[in-house]
Amino acid sequence: MRRFVQTLFLVLFTVLFFLAADPLPSSIPVDLFLKLDPLAALTTMLASRQIHAALLLSLITVAATLIFGRFFCGYVCPLGTLIDFSKQLFPQRKTLPGENASARQPKYYLLLALIVCCLLGFNLVYWLDPIAFVTRVYTLLLYPFVFLLLNSGLDALRPLAGKLQLVTLSHQQFMQPLFYLNILTLLIFSGVLFLNYFAERFWCRTICPLGALLSVFSRRGMFKRQVSDACNRCMKCHRECPMAAIPKEPEETVAAECIQCLHCSAICPQSAISFKPLFNSALSTFNTSLDLSRRGLFLSLGAGALAAVSLKTTPFTKLLSPRLMRPPGALPEISFLAKCIRCGECMKVCLTNTLQPCLWESGLYGLWSPRIVPRLAGCDQTCSLCGQVCPTGAIRALPLEEKKNAKLGTAVIDRERCLVWAENKLCLICDEQCPYNAIVFKWQEGFRRPFVSANKCNGCGFCEEKCPVKGESAITVTPEGEIRLAQGSYQEAAQKLQLEFKEDPGTDKFLFEENKGGTPGGEKVQGSPEAEVEKLPQGFSR
Amino acid sequence: MKTTRREFIKKGLVLGGAIGAAPLLPLAAKTSFSSTGQSTVALVTGSKAEATRKAVQMLGGMEAFVKKGSRVILKPNMSFPHAPERATNTSPEVVSTIARMCMDAGAKEVLVLDFPFNRPEPCLRLSGIADMCKQIPNVYTFALTEEKFFRSIPVPKGKVVTSVKIMKDVLESDVLISIPTAKSHTTTGVSLGMKGLMGIMWDREYFHSKVDINQAIADLVSAVKIDLTVLDASRALANGGPSGPGKIEKPNTIIAGCDPVAVDALGMTLVDWYGQKFQASQVKHIAAAHAMGLGTMDVNAIRILKAQV
Numbered sequence A: 001m002r003r004f005v006q007t008l009f010l011v012l013f014t015v016l017f018f019l020a021a022d023p024l025p026s027s028i029p030v031d032l033f034l035k036l037d038p039l040a041a042l043t044t045m046l047a048s049r050q051i052h053a054a055l056l057l058s059l060i061t062v063a064a065t066l067i068f069g070r071f072f073c074g075y076v077c078p079l080g081t082l083i084d085f086s087k088q089l090f091p092q093r094k095t096l097p098g099e100n101a102s103a104r105q106p107k108y109y110l111l112l113a114l115i116v117c118c119l120l121g122f123n124l125v126y127w128l129d130p131i132a133f134v135t136r137v138y139t140l141l142l143y144p145f146v147f148l149l150l151n152s153g154l155d156a157l158r159p160l161a162g163k164l165q166l167v168t169l170s171h172q173q174f175m176q177p178l179f180y181l182n183i184l185t186l187l188i189f190s191g192v193l194f195l196n197y198f199a200e201r202f203w204c205r206t207i208c209p210l211g212a213l214l215s216v217f218s219r220r221g222m223f224k225r226q227v228s229d230a231c232n233r234c235m236k237c238h239r240e241c242p243m244a245a246i247p248k249e250p251e252e253t254v255a256a257e258c259i260q261c262l263h264c265s266a267i268c269p270q271s272a273i274s275f276k277p278l279f280n281s282a283l284s285t286f287n288t289s290l291d292l293s294r295r296g297l298f299l300s301l302g303a304g305a306l307a308a309v310s311l312k313t314t315p316f317t318k319l320l321s322p323r324l325m326r327p328p329g330a331l332p333e334i335s336f337l338a339k340c341i342r343c344g345e346c347m348k349v350c351l352t353n354t355l356q357p358c359l360w361e362s363g364l365y366g367l368w369s370p371r372i373v374p375r376l377a378g379c380d381q382t383c384s385l386c387g388q389v390c391p392t393g394a395i396r397a398l399p400l401e402e403k404k405n406a407k408l409g410t411a412v413i414d415r416e417r418c419l420v421w422a423e424n425k426l427c428l429i430c431d432e433q434c435p436y437n438a439i440v441f442k443w444q445e446g447f448r449r450p451f452v453s454a455n456k457c458n459g460c461g462f463c464e465e466k467c468p469v470k471g472e473s474a475i476t477v478t479p480e481g482e483i484r485l486a487q488g489s490y491q492e493a494a495q496k497l498q499l500e501f502k503e504d505p506g507t508d509k510f511l512f513e514e515n516k517g518g519t520p521g522g523e524k525v526q527g528s529p530e531a532e533v534e535k536l537p538q539g540f541s542r
Numbered sequence B: 001m002k003t004t005r006r007e008f009i010k011k012g013l014v015l016g017g018a019i020g021a022a023p024l025l026p027l028a029a030k031t032s033f034s035s036t037g038q039s040t041v042a043l044v045t046g047s048k049a050e051a052t053r054k055a056v057q058m059l060g061g062m063e064a065f066v067k068k069g070s071r072v073i074l075k076p077n078m079s080f081p082h083a084p085e086r087a088t089n090t091s092p093e094v095v096s097t098i099a100r101m102c103m104d105a106g107a108k109e110v111l112v113l114d115f116p117f118n119r120p121e122p123c124l125r126l127s128g129i130a131d132m133c134k135q136i137p138n139v140y141t142f143a144l145t146e147e148k149f150f151r152s153i154p155v156p157k158g159k160v161v162t163s164v165k166i167m168k169d170v171l172e173s174d175v176l177i178s179i180p181t182a183k184s185h186t187t188t189g190v191s192l193g194m195k196g197l198m199g200i201m202w203d204r205e206y207f208h209s210k211v212d213i214n215q216a217i218a219d220l221v222s223a224v225k226i227d228l229t230v231l232d233a234s235r236a237l238a239n240g241g242p243s244g245p246g247k248i249e250k251p252n253t254i255i256a257g258c259d260p261v262a263v264d265a266l267g268m269t270l271v272d273w274y275g276q277k278f279q280a281s282q283v284k285h286i287a288a289a290h291a292m293g294l295g296t297m298d299v300n301a302i303r304i305l306k307a308q309v
Helices: A002-019 A038-048 A053-068 A071-076 A078-085 A101-119 A130-163 A167-171 A182-197 A202-207 A209-218 A236-240 A263-267 A294-312 A333-339 A345-349 A385-389 A400-405 A419-423 A429-433 A462-466 A490-496 A506-515 A529-534 B002-020 B022-032 B048-058 B092-104 B120-127 B129-134 B193-200 B204-209 B213-223 B260-268 B284-291
Strands: A223-227 A273-277 A355-357 A370-372 A410-413 A439-444 A447-452 A475-478 B040-045 B071-076 B109-114 B139-143 B150-154 B163-167 B175-179 B181-185 B189-191 B228-237 B253-257 B303-308
Touching: A002 A071, A002 A078, A002 A130, A038 A053, A038 A101, A038 A209, A038 A333, A053 A071, A053 A209, A071 A078, A071 A209, A078 A130, A078 A182, A078 A202, A101 A202, A101 A209, A101 A294, A130 A167, A130 A182, A130 A209, A130 A345, A167 B109, A167 B139, A182 A202, A202 A209, A236 A263, A263 A273, A345 A355, A345 A385, A400 A490, A410 A447, A419 A447, A429 A439, A429 A462, A429 B204, A462 A475, B040 B048, B040 B260, B048 B092, B048 B228, B048 B253, B048 B303, B071 B092, B071 B193, B092 B109, B092 B129, B092 B139, B092 B175, B092 B228, B109 B129, B109 B193, B120 B129, B120 B139, B129 B139, B163 B213, B175 B193, B189 B193, B189 B260, B193 B213, B193 B260, B193 B284, B204 B213, B213 B284, B228 B260, B253 B260, B260 B284
Parallel strands: B040 B303, B071 B109, B071 B175, B109 B139, B175 B228, B181 B228
Antiparallel strands: A223 A273, A355 A370, A410 A475, A439 A447, B040 B253, B150 B163, B181 B189, B228 B253
16 A cells, blocks of 8 residues: 555656656646655745745645654655655664664754754755655656667667658657766765665665654654554564664554554564554653753754854855856845756756756855756747746746846857868858847958857857767856846846847848948048958858 | 769650650650750749749650659758748648649659658647648658668769768658748858758768868769759848848749759849849859759859749
């Protein structure tokens, strides 16, 4: 029964994950699990000092935990389920004294340290939040693996499909998603599963701060483990409880740890264990204390504060990587990092696969946070999906017209590398690619040379992606001029800065006027006959 | 060898069709004998679907190009994630009309193919072409963006290109019909039928950055036989091309013909490009194709069949 419910929730989680794609279904909350995560809600709101309405959905989880207990870990949490389902893969060494309070305490201290750090403005929850963690693993690993498998299968079927005249099948293909940091993520994920080696659900008992947060609310939940007189103290339940929630007195229960998996009740040789709704919260066999030591509490307060102080005193708070560009609508950097839980939904949904996880680009604190890698792909001007799926509002959900004005950066031409500047070639790919007409041509020494109109450049990066120069592109986007707003309209901000992302054909008019011997300023150009020949639109001759 | 055979069959069919259709006889007989050296091009003004239909009929009907059971490739422009109003992609009505005519002529299947710059799904969706062609049985629309769908062929007559990777589907089909939209182009001046053919090849960047693209386009046309070009000049993006936005003129014209150089040459005359009048001979890639003997750009030497619907 529990396995069934767990499978059901894991399937739901997986389906919702894969639904986060273009076109985004409007009626289905694809980030439901993330929005139901009270730890993500608590930490992002504390660190950013803002209420994010969508995350208040997680109060449902809190309310349900208050009423029913810590069922979330045993039935809903995708990481808990994956840990359960994979436990057969790892040899088990059950030597950790599970009922010992010291094995349960670290998660509370971690939670406290996280909260302290958040109060000081830095959110480190992305290291430890299980829902964000699994979503990230899905994005960086499962998503590309599935498409590799799909495409390989299609390739294998292609000759047969061709013979059988299955035209659609023989032409079917999917874009292969690619991600940096997949191996690091795989190692960490395997490590978490491997913790089963030390004790069953080691992650959940010892580390998980979401589990710790839910424990705080679960202790007086109504489903309580009750042991009847038939118990002969065989201690089987004590030995097998995956959460070590049954102490040496088997009729007792450590309330905070019990995830109501019902394992003890199922294996009891005497059938002496039952879980019944019980409204009497003061059951004597129920140990509702969290067993926290004063020393541990002080230590975690100190650790959280120290972490925040360390993060506050790195140059990254002042100086970002010169090539770091955030998704369109990303909050100003400090609030962005405070809110981003690194779930990777934005990278999953990204139409062009340009969004990639950071390694060191904004310090260790920015690990896994999304950045635009224009050499890989540009940011599509018809897409604003990253903001639509961001569960915490680190990337604002923007309508397309607003998104178009959320300038990402500005392109710069490297004249030493550009084929036109350096080699007098006819290449004009950057102009062809630019959706905003930001590449203009001016006459320089008898040649038509490309320039970037900074006030038209949106920073989308298609020029950098498609530049045919091998290695480093001859036109690169830098964060110069990026617009990052905590609130308010990007359109208004762009207008104030006299930016123009209207895609009007002004550039061509300029070309045309110059061909007639006038410049946009109305000044006459007296060109040599040779220059006159050159002053035709590209591709034409006299 | 293959091309020769195909051409032979086609001529035979045209002749046969012409004999069968008495009213069309004089016309079809003329168009069929391209060996006389004169290129025939139909220029029809009117609404998109009717003008398209009429233009092909004036060349002897689709049966002249598509024999029963053949596999047909249509190559429209659907490389941009833009709606038809922006005039960067071929009008869906023109593409679907041609597709329907091919099926009516007895084609086994019709594949509508292009290699878009951008993520393919939005291009297919927003261009409206996939949707409109989906309604016709055995007509398929694909954007092929993976190298595995392309195969290298030699370009024996090429001046700057010696080999080029072409969509396997094009190489393995019986008929290739190019259905370009008429637009300006920052690199090649205009993008009509011959420039549009770059959509069936893999390594476009090589054309753009390593060789003289104008000659390279002519080389490409010398290696891949276009059986029929239907230029969608229902509207023309007179500047701002290929991606737009730009000035959209409305010539309301469809130009069809077997000679890709002649169709492009006539296409040049429809609007002022970049606000200027240009002769086809001023467009470097058209002139290069003419010089290679791939067709004629001399507008006065083209037999133009005009109609209005």
